[in-house]
Amino acid sequence: MSAPASLEERVEFLMWVPPEASVTHEHEVVPDANMDLLLELSDERCRAVLHGPLTRSIHVPSRAGHGYLVVHFRPGAMPGLVDASPSELVNGSVELREVGGLCVDALGERLLAAGSPERMREELTPLLSRVPYPPGDSFDRALRHLLARPEPLRPGALADALHLSTRTLQRAFKERVGFSPRTYTRIARMQEALAALREHPTRSLSEVAHRIGYADHAHMTRDFRELTGRTPSDFRTPSPSGRGLG
Template sequence: MPATTPPLPWSQWMPAPASLVDRVEFLLWVPPEVSVTHEHEVVPDANVDLLLELSGERCRAVLYGPLTRTIHVASQAGRGYLVAHFRPGAMPRLVDASPSELVNESVELREVAGLSLDELGERLLAAGSPQRMREELTPLLTRAPYPPGDSFDRALRHLLTRPEPLRPSALAEALHLSTRTLQRAFKDRVGFSPRTYTRITRLQEALTALREHPTRSLSEVAHRIGYADHAHMTREFRELTGRTPSDYRRAA
């Protein structure tokens, strides 16, 4: 399954390889002996996931695009799942499609960076440990084409230094760009507008706060994350996920 919002208790988290740390946030491994048949909820996210499903018969590879709505992804008991979670705007060119074409979509791959899925599956299953799997996957992900640096990277660095999201017009002004140039950069790299990007990243921050601070009031969470008030946060949750912050808190 893609990297879901609540960390899966049976998954093994791995840091990105040093050569890919600017493109990959982390990797997850769910061993076949602990995997379950389940519908996993995946909330809106600006990241892209490469999912490799491993069984004794075959290797299946699926690239999941950025999300502006909640989706559900099925897993099956007895199969291993290796996931590479890419940074926003760092979608590798593994398919002939742009991020905007993959928003809320997924595509099955026939190969990964020129290596057939049969051979990739054999290598990963023979690796013997998550760390060795990462070593097998790293050269493939390293040689995959990535988008060159552009205005999106400047905008992302600027957003990361600010405690609250900027309006697109203010962000464009701060970067000495036209609003149209900024909009195009975000669509090219993450598939949607700067406003949608900031809404989704703020949602992710709120989900983390709700999970890590179960006794903090919803009003305090809303204030700390940068929502105008509790009602605004609830409205954003409903629009993006179809659920309320209280729903997620109870589930967590």
């Protein structure tokens, strides 16, 4: 589901898994720099959990018969839903009592009554619009620069390109995603390789590594092992992994 137009600079996408499609399962979530708001909906209650950026894989459970609405925020776009910094939420999560001033149980009732993903988005958008987001800073400049370049930049070269000190760049990333520019670019490259492996399952690991910017497939395999505990080949077939539930 596409992000609301008013929030598309902050929200990458929304995903809805209806109760009849959900199963009891442990879903693998691989490293990325994004925050996720996970809303678990059932007739009994609604749970809202904010998941922080990840430098390692985690497993998130789902329960059969429960609906799941995921709001996937863009890197560095941590909304002010909790009194915590991104660095405090790296590889962690926190359960919320309210979203945009509305208690979670009341939000759950509204979402269940909405009846369709589009109506759910309409219910959630004004609440998220009330939540403060971080103002644009050096991180936003750095992110736009990285997204516009096909090859990864080392932190020193990135700082030079933006006419920033390395310390300023490090601080900007720490404040917005919770970890260093080097860790961010490493995770972003792994995510790009992961997408390529799934989209083109017949390509050799060497070809994928070359296209993504790794020195060779051995370096790609090392990054995958260190970040996910698995090899690139393990991700060639679609599985319930990635951000959110699938």
